[in-house]
Amino acid sequence: MNLLFIVAGLMAVAGILGVILARQPVHQVIATVFSFIGLAALYLSLQSEFLAVIQLIVYGGAVMILFLFVIALLSARKDPVEKDAGSLTKSAIAGFSGGGALLVMLAIVGLFGAEGRLPWTQVPDQFGQVREFGYQLLTTYVFPFEVIAFILMVAVIGVMILVGRNRA
Secondary structure, eight states: OOHHHHHHHHHHHHHHHHHHHOSSHHHHHHHHHHHHHHHHHHHHHTTOHHHHHHIIIIIIIIIHHHHHHHHHHHTOOSSOSOSOTTSOOHHHHHHHHHHHHHHHHHHHHHHHGGGGOOOOOOOOTTTTOHHHHHHIIIIITHHHHHHHHHHHHHHHHHHHHHHHHHHO
16 A cells, blocks of 8 residues: 555545534534545545546535535524634634644655555456446446536535524
C-alpha cells in the first residue's frame, strides 16, 4: 500500500466518525465533505482520476450544497447560530490542526514523489475510465442509481412540505 491510500482511508474514516459524533447538522455535513474528499483521494490512489473528480464535483459539491439548503430550511431561526464567533473553539483548533497535518502529508508525497511509493497493485485496464464507468452505471447499476435519485427527490419534496407547514 502506498502512503496516499493510507492517508485517504484514514480521512474517509475520520469524516464518517465526524458525521456520527457531531451534534450540529452543519458540522455533520462538513464531516461528510471531508469523508468525500478522502474517498476521492482513494480513487486517485487507484489511478481513477475521472471517478475522483466526479466524487468531488457531484457529491462534495452539489449533493452537500443541497443538504446545506435543506438544513437551512429546517433550522431557520431569527437569532444567530454562533453567538461568540470571535473566539477560537476546540473544534476550530482541531480543524486547523487537521488541515495543517493534511498539507504536511501532501507536501511529503509531493516532494518525495515516486521514491517513497510502493509499486501499484494491479487493477483492471478499464477501471476508472469514462466509457467503462458510463457502461456500468447505465447497465449493471441503473436500478440502484435511479433508486438513489428517487430517494433524494422524495427527501427534498418532504422538506419543502414540512417547511411550508411551519410557515402557514
